[in-house]
Amino acid sequence: MIRVISGQYKGKRLRRVPSDLVRPMPDKLKEALYNILHDDVKDSFFLDAYAGTGSVGIEALSRRAELAVFVDDYYPSIKVIKANLVKCGAEDKARIMHKEFNRAVIQLSKEGAKFNLIFLDPPYKMLEERNPLKVIKKREILAKEGRVILRHFYKMKFDGKYFDLERSVTLGDDTLQFYR
Secondary structure: OEEOOOOOOOOOEEOOOOOOOOOOOOHHHHHHHHHHHHHHOOOOEEEEEOOOOOHHHHHHHHOOOOEEEEEEOOHHHHHHHHHHHHHHOOHHHEEEEEOOHHHHHHHHHHOOOOEEEEEEOOOOOHHHHOOHHHHHHHHOOEEEEEEEEEEEEOOOOOOOOOOOEEEEEEEOOEEEEEEO
């Protein structure tokens, strides 16, 4: 079961994507993430990339983020994100982009978008081939005091050379890395 942990949508149950390609974020990990982000979420512009069910961005909206942009190129995820936003009544504070991540970042950059918080939960295998931090840095979509949070498999060695690593938290099989 996926649910909203806190805020105005607290307790809402969210739909899952009916596919093994999508890893929902465990409640304990989501709770750890938001305990660290705490005050930074309110009034923020939040990017939920490789969004899956949209639960991370919806949690941000529940905690009073100004806007959440959801990016995913997997159509079943897009359908579930839409349904989950409707269930919470949060469609007016959200934008959904059915695009490959790099293309979405390029479009957002052309629109002049700046995000306070960018959450990345890419397929673990993809991180072995590409570094999503590179396009964020190149296209300058992170606000001046913004943070990028990357979820990856705890045994993976990831080079976040484009930003300064602020903090790393490992819970179970997952690591969250916080960059500025």
